[in-house]
Amino acid sequence: MAEGQFGNCKGCRYFANQNPQSASETHRCMQPELSEFELEVSGESGCNAYEARASVGTPVYEEPSPSMH
Ligand code: SF4
16 A cells, blocks of 8 residues: 555545535545455544545644544
């Protein structure tokens, strides 16, 4: 996998919902090399396969929300 820059799913072209209403929404990651894992990611998740959507400018990294256990 190419090493891209890190960014949040909510601004990523591979996030299944291209117009999330809330950063906490979860949707599929459609990144070609990750889609086989059928990942459900929240808008606040992220990874280094991030690619900005055309409509999104420079990504601003935000800490993921603490998960509830
Ligand atoms: S997991 Fe990575 S590739 Fe998939 S939507 Fe989030 S930032 Fe994009």
